Amino acid sequence: MPLDTSLSRRTILKASAGAAALGTLGAPAISYAQSEAIKLGHITPRTGFLGPLGEYAVQAMQLAVEEVNAAGGVNGRKIEVIYDDSPNPQQASAKAERLIQRDKISALIGEISSASALAIAQVVQREKVLFINTGANSDALRGSDCQRYMFHIEAQNSMYVKAVGRSLVANGLVTGKKWYSLTADYAFGHDLLNVAKRFMAGNNANHAGDDLIPTDLADFSPFLLKIRQARPDVVILNLAGTQITNFLKQYAEFGLTFPVAGFGFDTALAWGAGPGNFGGIWPALWHHLVDTPNSKKFVAAFNAKHRRPPENQAWGEYCSLKIIAQSMAETRSTDPTKIVEHFEKGAKFDVLKSRESYFRARDHQMMTEMYAITALPQAQVKNQWDIFSSSPPVPGPNESLEVIAATEEENKCVFRSA
Amino acid sequence: MLDVPDLIPLISQILNGLLFGAYYVMIALGLSMIFSLGGIVNLAHGAFYAIGAYLAVTLAPHIGFGGALIASPLAVALIGLVIERYLLRRFYTADPILGLLLTFGLAMVAEQSLRILYGAAPVPFSIPQALRGQVFLGEFVYSRYRLMILGTAVLCVAGLWVLLAKTAFGKVVRAGVQNPDMVGALGISLKPYMTAVVMIGVGLAALAGVLIAPIAGVHPAMGQEIITFAFVVVVIGGLGSFWGVVAAACIVGVTRGVAAHFYPAATEASVYLLMVLVLLLRPRGLFGERIQKFE
Structure with missing residues (x-):
């Protein structure tokens, strides 16, 4: 078994770098082309230490889309979501940009990492596209780093x-x-x-x-x-x-x-x-x-589909999609600026709890139990x-x-x- | 001048680091053996570790934790057999980058397969009732379960050393590491030895996975948590050096503990810093032997 003589111990050093890279590669975007549909983007970590939560996020998003479309969609149009993965802030920002410029999405939902949400916020503000943050908790995102096109269904720290x-x-x-x-x-x-x-x-x-x-x-x-x-x-x-x-x-x-x-x-x-x-x-x-009729309905539907109850990350995507669908219906528009104004006027939403919730106008944080x-x-x-x-x-x-x-x-x- | 009571936390960290270092040995030795003999840098080593953990979770309800401790590494060794026979073997003589790409790909396939089969969320698993509890040594506390890990690791190291140093099998393997062409000229085919080395290496990784499953999250990406560390241990210890890897694992464990004591944010970074230092001062690693084919 002769061995290649070019093999050196540098190879193992390169390998160490490769091993580190294993964690940073993302999965490619999966898109389903369909005309007429309202396109939304969903972006969240699918691998790494936040990956377990990203899986709930995607499953809940799919469930919410099915329910909205089964009920006739929004303003007679179906909702279509393009899913992507954000293993780190650099990729989160690049993928948000691609979803907006190439896929022409009307709104972006998702993220869990506060570092990635910060990167995405800069993109959506520049491109004037609505972003609902479903999982990043940093107060700074609602304070020093707040952006007019970013709203937070996730609670702040x-x-x-x-x-x-x-x-x-x-x-x-x-x-x-x-x-x-x-x-x-x-x-x-x-x-x-x-x-x-x-x-x-x-x-x-x-x-x-x-x-x-x-x-x-x-x-x-x-x-x-x-x-x-x-x-x-x-x-x-x-x-x-x-x-x-x-x-x-x-x-x-x-x-x-x-x-x-x-x-x-x-x-x-x-x-x-x-x-x-x-x-x-x-x-x-x-x-x-949580003991409310709508919460129980959501748990039962998710359980039936995935044979496990949903957790709080699933709640975030599920409610965000419903909120966007409801707001597009109420404003009869997919224009992000109109939705932003609708939110800022204090529109109320059922988020499966005993009281309705709303986005606080001055920092876009959802006020919720x-x-x-x-x-x-x-x-x-x-x-x-x-x-x-x-x-x-x-x-x-x-x-x-x-x-x-x-x-x-x-x-x-x-x-x-x- | 520090008072003795001030030193107790530091001594606890050093002791704890040494004990945890023993655990790294199981992962790093396999990695080192596969590289030394086959020239393959096995980036999929962490994947075998993860598969070992998941098999333990799956098997334990049926055959108990003790049964899983034996069955899971054996099953992973068989997976290793198939992968060596049909994939790795084609790359021993190829450009090393190809072997890297292959095992990199295998690691991704394995991680995603686990995600499809078990979901991305951590799978619940706990220490068996009989192994719970703590051992106290003055100010130092250690879990009984970790003592069991330590015992297993020591047995593995001893067993492997006997195998490599005292048996005919070990002689051929060591000769193959130094000069495969000469071994071939003597009429000995290294192929079955390489198969055995891969099976032992990935089996050990799986055993480490089984052992960690009750005390750390069992999730698809768990292999990534240890693979880089295992490489660092191999690099610091020096290629081809059995005791170098053992010593490096203990040094890495202690470095981590000392960093956690003085500057916790650098707990993981300290290990890489150590690697940089070793490479600058002693590129061959602490105990690295001069191996003809790697020069």
């Missing part, structure tokens, strides 16, 4: 923190207590850490320390040792994607018993942790146990999905929906005139 924060305060985990945090080391995490510090300091909690966690970290043991040595009263997680699954599993493995709470959450990551591993108090923008969920003890868990109990909607029925959102002072948005 401030909403997540204040929604679950109420439960934490009520449980005596904040005031006068020592907290330790782990934070995802990218745009979302950095933004969330600032919001978390503001909330905790405002409630007289002491920060014992924070560790920035690389996004694809699989082994949390070094940080679990640090948490154990810090002996905090509560461990706060500003993590994202599969980081949350890895953390939950290893926190249980190391037998640490400090109370755990999260300021960012997606149900799929808790489902994926496995029996006995999910613990703590977490915020949720929506979950499959949230929930604090608490992991059930393992003995009370009856199946792999219903692993938590939920608080009633936050804010309560007699409060303004805005009380959990960032104030103008906390997160100021100035829309630059186009």
Whole structure:
């Protein structure tokens, strides 16, 4: 077996670079040509540490499109969605541009990564195309980086923190207590850490320390040792994607018993942790146990199609598509500028919750109810999905929906005139 | 001057890093063997690791975790047999870039297949009841399950060393690494040895996958989380050096732990920095042997 003599150890170095590249290649766009149809674009991470959520996003989008088209479409036209994948901010921006210029989409829906959403926002603002952000949480996207053509059905970090924060305060985990945090080391995490510090300091909690966690970290043991040595009263997680699954599993493995709470959450990551591993108090923008007729209908339809309940990322795409369809019907137009004005006038939408929601005109954040969920003890868990109990909607029925959102002072948005 | 109590967290991190390094050995040794003998840089190594984890999740409800620990690596070794026989074998003498492209493609196909079969969301899996719990050593805490991983890794390293150093099989493999033409001239075909080496290598990767499944997210891209690290271990340790890979894995583990202690944001980056340093100061790797065909 003679070997090629040109083989050198440089090959293995190149290979290491290749291995790193494995994670950054995206899938090609799939498009179905059809005239007459209203074209929309959907873009979200399908691989990498946010990939698990992207899959729910796409499945829910497909379900919503089927339902809208089965009901006759919008203004007599069918809706057609062109799907693409955004493994990193560079590709997110390039693909958004391609969808707009080549495919002439009327609106763009999707994204999960705050870094990618920021890149997309610049494209849609330049091209004057509506973008509904379904998964990026950074306050900055609704503040210093806000854009007139970008709206957010995904809650901002401030909403997540204040929604679950109420439960934490009520449980005596904040005031006068020592907290330790782990934070995802990218745009979302950095933004969330600032919001978390503001909330905790405002409630007289002491920060014992924070560790920035690389996004694809699989082994949390070094940080679990640090948490154990810090002996905090509560461990706060500003993590994202599969980081949350890895953390939950290893926190249980190391037998640490400090109370755990999260300021960012997606149900799929808790489902994926496995029996006995999910613990703590977490915020949720929506979950499959929300007890309204329309929510139950959505859960049943999604379950019938995919043999698993939808999670909050699925809710985001499903409602966004319905919101766009409803708004195009109400304005009898697909013109993005008209839709933007419609939203800004305070149009109300049913988003499967007990109260209708609307986009706040000054920062385009959807004002909507949230929930604090608490992991059930393992003995009370009856199946792999219903692993938590939920608080009633936050804010309560007699409060303004805005009380959990960032104030103008906390997160100021100035829309630059186009 | 630091007080002793201040040093305890650092010592815990070093100890933890050493223990986790043992785990990297299982993945890196296979990678190193396949490259040393076949000249193939197996970018699909992480995919075999992921398949191992998924098979464990699938098999464990039927044959228990212990059964899966044996069955899953065996099944993956058989996949390795087929892939070596029908794909890799064609590329030993080809331009190394082609082998890279092939295994790169295999990794993508495997990841997407897992996504189609199991979905993109992490699949739930937990530590078997009997292996839960912690061991305390003064201030240091370690999970019982990780001690089991450590034991398995030590057994694998010992077994592999005996195989390579003490058996006729090992002699041929080592000779094949140094001078395949001479082995051929002596009338020994390296083909069956190469098949065996690939089976052992990917089987070890699968075993590592089974072992990680209860304590880390089982998702299609999990192979990517370890493949780059495994390469770094091989590069630092030096090609063709069995103990070099073992030592490098431990050094990488310790570096990670020390970085987590002093500057957590660089936990992963510290390892690459270490690789750059080693390559600058000692391009052959810490314990790399002089191998004729690679010079």
